[in-house]
Amino acid sequence: MRDEGRAPAAAPAPAAPEPLNRRQFVEAALKACGAAAPLLVAVIRIPAAGGQEAAGGVEAGYDPTGHYYGMGVDIEKCIGCGRCVAACKAENDVPADAAHFNTWVERYVIEDNGEVTVDSPNGGIDGFPPLESERGMLRSFFVPKLCNHCANPPCVQVCPVGATFATRDGVVLVDEKYCIGCRYCIQACPYGARWFHPTKRVAGKCTLCYHRITRGLVPACVEVCPTGARIFGEVEQRATPLARFMRMNDVQVLKPHLNTKPKVYYANLDGEVR
Amino acid sequence: MTVKLPPQVPRLAAVFAVAIVALVAARAALVPATFGKYGHYRAAAVDSIAARPVKYAGRQDCEECHDDVAAQRLAGNHRGVGCEVCHGPQAAHVAAPSDVTPPAPRDRSFCVRCHAYNASRPTGFPQIDPVTHNPLKACIACHDPHAPVPPRVPQECSACHGQIARLKALSHHVNLPCITCHTVPQEHKVNPRASRPTKPTDRAFCGQCHDKTATRVAEAPRIDLATHYQRYLCWQCHYPHYPEAK
Numbered sequence: 001m002r003d004e005g006r007a008p009a010a011a012p013a014p015a016a017p018e019p020l021n022r023r024q025f026v027e028a029a030l031k032a033c034g035a036a037a038p039l040l041v042a043v044i045r046i047p048a049a050g051g052q053e054a055a056g057g058v059e060a061g062y063d064p065t066g067h068y069y070g071m072g073v074d075i076e077k078c079i080g081c082g083r084c085v086a087a088c089k090a091e092n093d094v095p096a097d098a099a100h101f102n103t104w105v106e107r108y109v110i111e112d113n114g115e116v117t118v119d120s121p122n123g124g125i126d127g128f129p130p131l132e133s134e135r136g137m138l139r140s141f142f143v144p145k146l147c148n149h150c151a152n153p154p155c156v157q158v159c160p161v162g163a164t165f166a167t168r169d170g171v172v173l174v175d176e177k178y179c180i181g182c183r184y185c186i187q188a189c190p191y192g193a194r195w196f197h198p199t200k201r202v203a204g205k206c207t208l209c210y211h212r213i214t215r216g217l218v219p220a221c222v223e224v225c226p227t228g229a230r231i232f233g234e235v236e237q238r239a240t241p242l243a244r245f246m247r248m249n250d251v252q253v254l255k256p257h258l259n260t261k262p263k264v265y266y267a268n269l270d271g272e273v274r
Numbered sequence: 275m276t277v278k279l280p281p282q283v284p285r286l287a288a289v290f291a292v293a294i295v296a297l298v299a300a301r302a303a304l305v306p307a308t309f310g311k312y313g314h315y316r317a318a319a320v321d322s323i324a325a326r327p328v329k330y331a332g333r334q335d336c337e338e339c340h341d342d343v344a345a346q347r348l349a350g351n352h353r354g355v356g357c358e359v360c361h362g363p364q365a366a367h368v369a370a371p372s373d374v375t376p377p378a379p380r381d382r383s384f385c386v387r388c389h390a391y392n393a394s395r396p397t398g399f400p401q402i403d404p405v406t407h408n409p410l411k412a413c414i415a416c417h418d419p420h421a422p423v424p425p426r427v428p429q430e431c432s433a434c435h436g437q438i439a440r441l442k443a444l445s446h447h448v449n450l451p452c453i454t455c456h457t458v459p460q461e462h463k464v465n466p467r468a469s470r471p472t473k474p475t476d477r478a479f480c481g482q483c484h485d486k487t488a489t490r491v492a493e494a495p496r497i498d499l500a501t502h503y504q505r506y507l508c509w510q511c512h513y514p515h516y517p518e519a520k
Contacts, residue, residue: 225356
């Protein structure tokens with residue numbers, strides 16, 4: 001350490017009109033920063049506190065941390081009536097055209113030469129016309145599809161702004177106010193479960209009827225399924241319809257090799273279903 | 275002991291201080307208030323989605339007033355069918371029962387959405403051909419939608435296996451009930467594919483009637499089980515529901 005470095009610090013402060021030397025300036029600047037720090041903290045805290053007030057909208061007594069939702073689909077019970085598709089569109093204000101669906105029903109026809117035909121006229125909302133010919137048909141069945149609410153969702157990974165997310169109760173949602181409409185998530189979803197809203201210009205998807213399940217109701221598609229082909233409940237608790245469904249059936253998920261960990265479980269799923 | 279700082283350090287420090295203050299202020303102003311509360315998203319969005327209006331009230335709400343219809347429905351074959359499957363979304367009716375009247379579909383085009391024959395529907399689900407099934411009558415003329423009962427109780431096996439039943443009706447096996455050859459578990463009638471009936475597994479089963487030493491049925495055609503194509507099972511050549519040999 002050099003001696004001359006210490007000398008100015010020990011000297012008394014110069015008279016006011018004399019310009020600040022460098023050390024005095026740095027000291028003053030550091031003190032100013034120190035004084036401004038609590039102010040900054042206050043500036044950050046104020047909107048945060050305001051936000052917590054805004055966050056009081058969820059139903060009183062609902063605790064998201066106590067739930068983890070999923071859905072079961074029993075292929076053996078689906079009759080392809082399309083009531084779920086119609087109910088979903090009505091409940092969630094999905095555009096009524098043939099290009100936008102939160103949930104839809106596909107008909108698989110597997111012929112004895114191994115050829116597989118899949119169709120879903122208008123998402124199955126008006127049911128399915130009879131097959132032109134049953135000649136050569138080995139088997140046929142309906143597969144209701146929807147967002148799989150993956151535990152490891154690729155759509156959430158690719159969102160550049162954090163507008164789509166998995167809630168603590170396991171539902172993948174879209175923040176319509178924050179979505180910039182870039183459609184990366186639509187590209188990323190391996191199940192084709194997302195669509196682009198033609199007027200709102202944001203990504204749309206199945207919310208598992210989040211506004212219903214937080215009020216203690218079941219999703220609209222489950223409510224209107226006449227044969228009980230759709231089962232709603234909690235994945236990790238024993239005493240819910242879904243847990244029973246998963247115990248009683250040999251359940252599978254769609255595209256398990258993608259490691260998306262879907263939470264829509266299919267029973268009696270044919271190997272041809274993609 | 276203090277160090278004399280080089281002159282550029284305090285200047286840079288001042289620049290950094292201004293930049294940091296600007297960054298923090300911009301972040302406070304631009305990042306939504308609840309962003310990052312639970313994760314990389316705006317926590318307030320969860321609440322705004324949860325606050326959307328409900329349109330399907332749920333069958334529990336219907337049953338509070340319409341308990342008579344509910345009791346009838348729960349005793350019938352439509353016990354699993356919710357009210358709003360046919361009557362549409364009725365949260366508005368629950369909120370103001372006298373102002374909103376739920377629609378009741380009465381024409382044939384509605385019932386056939388579920389009950390028209392479609393090859394892709396699961397086996398055993400009640401289906402009709404709307405073209406030939408009383409084409410001029412409304413469904414509700416014969417069937418009460420709250421407690422639907424088929425007018426005729428279907429025959430146990432032919433209700434689902436009509437094709438086999440009609441073929442067997444033309445064959446020499448017409449007088450054999452299905453259970454002669456198939457043992458049908460009770461569960462099969464409830465869940466047909468999960469619990470399947472048994473089929474005969476060996477030549478000796480057919481031999482009970484068709485072996486030259488058999489005595490069960492006098493007029494059955496006889497073969498010598500020991501020498502008659504002994505490398506094959508009977509049903510590899512003969513179709514038991516329509517055996518052709520005289």
